[in-house]
Amino acid sequence: MKRVSGLVLFVGLAVLVPDIVEAARINEVSDSTVLDRAVRFFSFRDPSLRNALAGSMLLGVCCGLMGTFLVVRKLSLLGDALSHAVLPGVALGFLWNMSKDPIAIFVGATIAGLLGAGVVQLLRATTKHKEDAALGFVLASFFGVGICLFTMIQNVPGGNKSGLDKFMFGQAAALGRGDVILLGVVTVLALSAIVIFYKEFAITSFDGGFARSLGMPVQAFHYSLMLLLAFAIVSSLQAVGVVLVSAMLVVPAAAAFLLTDRLGTMLAFSAVFGMISGGAGAFFSFVGRNLPTGPFMVLAAAAVFALALFFGPRHGILSRWWRQSTRSARIARENALKAIYHVLEDEGFETEQVSTRELAERRRETLEEAQNQLGALRRHQYVTMSSDGGSASLTPEGWHRACEIVRNHRLWELYLTNAAHIPADHVHEDAEKIEHVLGEETVRMLEKRLNYANRDPHGRLIPGLEDMRFEAMRHPRATGFGSPGGN
Amino acid sequence: MNRSITESRTEAGAIRPASEGILMNDGTQASPPPLEVHDLTVAYHKRPVLYGLDLTVPAGSLVGIIGPNGAGKSTFIKAVMGLLPLSCGWVKIFGRSFRESCHRVGYVPQRESVDWDFPVNVMDVVLMGRYGRLRLAQRPTRQDREIARECLEKVKMLPFANRQIGNLSGGQQQRVFLARALAQESDLYLMDEPFAGVDAATETAIIALLRELKLRGKTLLVVHHDLASARDYFDMLVLLNMRLVAFGPTNEVFTPEVLQTTYGGRLTILTDVAQTLGSE
Numbered sequence: 001m002k003r004v005s006g007l008v009l010f011v012g013l014a015v016l017v018p019d020i021v022e023a024a025r026i027n028e029v030s031d032s033t034v035l036d037r038a039v040r041f042f043s044f045r046d047p048s049l050r051n052a053l054a055g056s057m058l059l060g061v062c063c064g065l066m067g068t069f070l071v072v073r074k075l076s077l078l079g080d081a082l083s084h085a086v087l088p089g090v091a092l093g094f095l096w097n098m099s100k101d102p103i104a105i106f107v108g109a110t111i112a113g114l115l116g117a118g119v120v121q122l123l124r125a126t127t128k129h130k131e132d133a134a135l136g137f138v139l140a141s142f143f144g145v146g147i148c149l150f151t152m153i154q155n156v157p158g159g160n161k162s163g164l165d166k167f168m169f170g171q172a173a174a175l176g177r178g179d180v181i182l183l184g185v186v187t188v189l190a191l192s193a194i195v196i197f198y199k200e201f202a203i204t205s206f207d208g209g210f211a212r213s214l215g216m217p218v219q220a221f222h223y224s225l226m227l228l229l230a231f232a233i234v235s236s237l238q239a240v241g242v243v244l245v246s247a248m249l250v251v252p253a254a255a256a257f258l259l260t261d262r263l264g265t266m267l268a269f270s271a272v273f274g275m276i277s278g279g280a281g282a283f284f285s286f287v288g289r290n291l292p293t294g295p296f297m298v299l300a301a302a303a304v305f306a307l308a309l310f311f312g313p314r315h316g317i318l319s320r321w322w323r324q325s326t327r328s329a330r331i332a333r334e335n336a337l338k339a340i341y342h343v344l345e346d347e348g349f350e351t352e353q354v355s356t357r358e359l360a361e362r363r364r365e366t367l368e369e370a371q372n373q374l375g376a377l378r379r380h381q382y383v384t385m386s387s388d389g390g391s392a393s394l395t396p397e398g399w400h401r402a403c404e405i406v407r408n409h410r411l412w413e414l415y416l417t418n419a420a421h422i423p424a425d426h427v428h429e430d431a432e433k434i435e436h437v438l439g440e441e442t443v444r445m446l447e448k449r450l451n452y453a454n455r456d457p458h459g460r461l462i463p464g465l466e467d468m469r470f471e472a473m474r475h476p477r478a479t480g481f482g483s484p485g486g487n
Numbered sequence: 488m489n490r491s492i493t494e495s496r497t498e499a500g501a502i503r504p505a506s507e508g509i510l511m512n513d514g515t516q517a518s519p520p521p522l523e524v525h526d527l528t529v530a531y532h533k534r535p536v537l538y539g540l541d542l543t544v545p546a547g548s549l550v551g552i553i554g555p556n557g558a559g560k561s562t563f564i565k566a567v568m569g570l571l572p573l574s575c576g577w578v579k580i581f582g583r584s585f586r587e588s589c590h591r592v593g594y595v596p597q598r599e600s601v602d603w604d605f606p607v608n609v610m611d612v613v614l615m616g617r618y619g620r621l622r623l624a625q626r627p628t629r630q631d632r633e634i635a636r637e638c639l640e641k642v643k644m645l646p647f648a649n650r651q652i653g654n655l656s657g658g659q660q661q662r663v664f665l666a667r668a669l670a671q672e673s674d675l676y677l678m679d680e681p682f683a684g685v686d687a688a689t690e691t692a693i694i695a696l697l698r699e700l701k702l703r704g705k706t707l708l709v710v711h712h713d714l715a716s717a718r719d720y721f722d723m724l725v726l727l728n729m730r731l732v733a734f735g736p737t738n739e740v741f742t743p744e745v746l747q748t749t750y751g752g753r754l755t756i757l758t759d760v761a762q763t764l765g766s767e
Binding site: 196197199207209214216260265266 | 565568569570586589590592594596600601602605606607608611612615618619621623624625626627651667677
């Protein structure tokens with residue numbers, strides 16, 4: 001809730017900030033270096049620059065919010081189709097009185113967008129086409145009509161046609177005060193609708209059939225979502241352009257999806273990512289002089305997505321790689337401990353020391369590899385090394401862990417042969433994997449199930465809790481768990 | 488076999504629904520049946536999938552809906568709740584239209600009907616069962632959360648309350664759906680294949696839960712695909728194959744003749760069932 005009210009506050013401020021004073025268009029300032037322009041950008045003195053920045057960030061929030069619903073509903077392509085479908089509406093809005101009137105363009109574009117959505121719905125309902133073909137058809141045909149109308153407008157004399165071309169790739173610098181207010185209104189509308197009807201939007205997006213069984217007006221919520229989506233697209237056109245507005249819908253939401261498993265959090269993340277991308281787009285467009293804003297916004301959003309993909313705490317590639325490598329390191333350590341136990345066992349637990357050579361022979365490895373493994377065990381305080389470094393002895397922790405692994409392995413072998421009736425010579429490979437993942441609770445269950453047996457299918461001792469005490473190390477079978485092994 | 492068909496036909500052939508209130512001898516009104524269906528007909532793209540179903544489900548019964556693939560089992564459940572338009576006929580739930588009684592109906596949709604990657608956790612989903620009782624824009628209360636927790640406990644899924652739903656096994660997902668239906672605290676439950684894709688232990692747990700609900704006076708209609716267990720699980724059966732083949736107490740309608748009509752032409756299933764029947 002706190003996060004949401006913070007967003008509302010931001011949106012309110014952003015609408016109020018732009019000055020009424022009409023200053024030079026920011027793209028007309030041409031007498032400075034990149035650094036000067038960057039400084040100028042962050043001084044926020046230029047009113048038209050403030051318009052551009054506020055508008056871009058607002059559109060990021062708005063698209064981020066609506067895009068979240070597109071992504072979780074698997075309707076990402078609908079955003080693409082709708083954004084292209086509004087183009088003829090923009091042209092008709094301009095033709096209304098041959099000027100770039102934000103309201104006329106807004107109304108025209110919204111109508112065109114909703115018409116496009118209607119055609120998609122109609123094609124799906126009346127033909128055997130699925131959604132993808134319907135979306136593809138609407139996207140291309142409406143866009144085509146839009147291009148034709150735009151070409152016609154260029155050839156018609158009269159009217160103030162400057163800036164109309166910006167609708168294709170976006171130019172935040174061309175945002176007027178009216179455009180920013182429009183964006184502010186749409187953002188506040190979307191935000192408050194989502195805050196008020198969060199429960200309804202969530203359940204109708206997740207499980208429409210169930211929502212209808214509760215008597216909810218699912219269609220009404222679907223259509224209001226589509227209407228808000230059309231509003232978001234249309235009010236963003238000026239700054240990000242017809243071609244790339246769909247990316248601003250999908251990319252921040254997709255990045256947020258990688259970072260969280262909760263819809264509310266995803267909405268907040270997506271809105272913030274959109275805001276950052278919008279701001280960054282405006283910045284680079286300003287610094288780079290006259291460059292279209294849309295591509296920069298989308299690139300910034302893509303960068304956010306890449307960051308989420310690599311560095312996400314749970315699903316990120318880096319953290320997954322980290323988890324995997326720590327796990328394989330742990331398994332390697334545990335296997336080395338097990339080998340030490342085996343060496344000790346073969347010697348009838350007469351000594352406490354295991355030489356590097358014995359370990360290497362046991363694991364059929366080179367001396368160097370065995371040394372590396374002992375080094376890793378020493379770092380985890382599982383073994384202490386003799387002064388010449390030639391042999392190692394287990395610490396209490398090391399003995400305990402080694403016993404656990406051996407016990408897990410042998411218990412599992414016994415379970416597979418006894419309970420699952422798998423031949424004794426088929427169970428080793430499976431136990432090699434299971435031994436590293438068995439939890440204490442499962443072990444207790446297995447022990448109970450196996451009647452606290454102390455011999456594995458190959459006749460070797462299964463260490464029990466008593467054996468794991470360090471004092472029992474020299475005599476692990478003197479604890480009532482059967483007689484000496486090694487045979 | 489024909490006996491049960493005629494029976495249900497005549498019964499529902501009455502001009503007005505029984506649910507409008509039957510005056511008992513002692514002057515009190517019997518409460519209307521949980522579900523009364525008359526001449527229910529549903530068509531997809533003008534191709535009929537269910538023809539003229541008539542049936543009245545008595546309160547407190549555990550009813551299995553069985554029939555071959557494409558027999559219209561799910562369609563029947565959805566049509567009862569008005570999720571699909573009826574070509575003709577009517578449905579009364581506790582004597583009223585579905586819209587008026589929807590707060591008394593709990594629903595377990597098919598597991599495949601939702602996207603399990605959706606960003607919600609187990610608790611969120613179970614809380615959705617409470618949404619029907621909340622006003623528009625009203626948030627779930629502390630009490631709703633408490634009830635949702637209890638329902639999770641009942642299906643032994645409380646330890647998973649904060650788990651994203653995609654990280655659950657099929658049986659666990661099914662139990663989450665069941666907990667959500669329990670949270671609805673309804674009187675009539677409609678369940679679409681709650682046993683699909685669950686392990687044996689879960690299946691046993693689910694059927695125990697359904698029986699407990701029945702003992703508490705709830706009425707349950709359960710779409711089921713496994714003939715072998717249908718006879719043990721349910722005390723009444725609806726046998727569907729686009730038409731209502733039979734409806735009645737399990738021991739009366741679970742006969743080779745009825746099953747032959749229901750699964751007509753599907754020899755493999757028939758052989759299976761013949762064996763099941765023969766072995767007992």
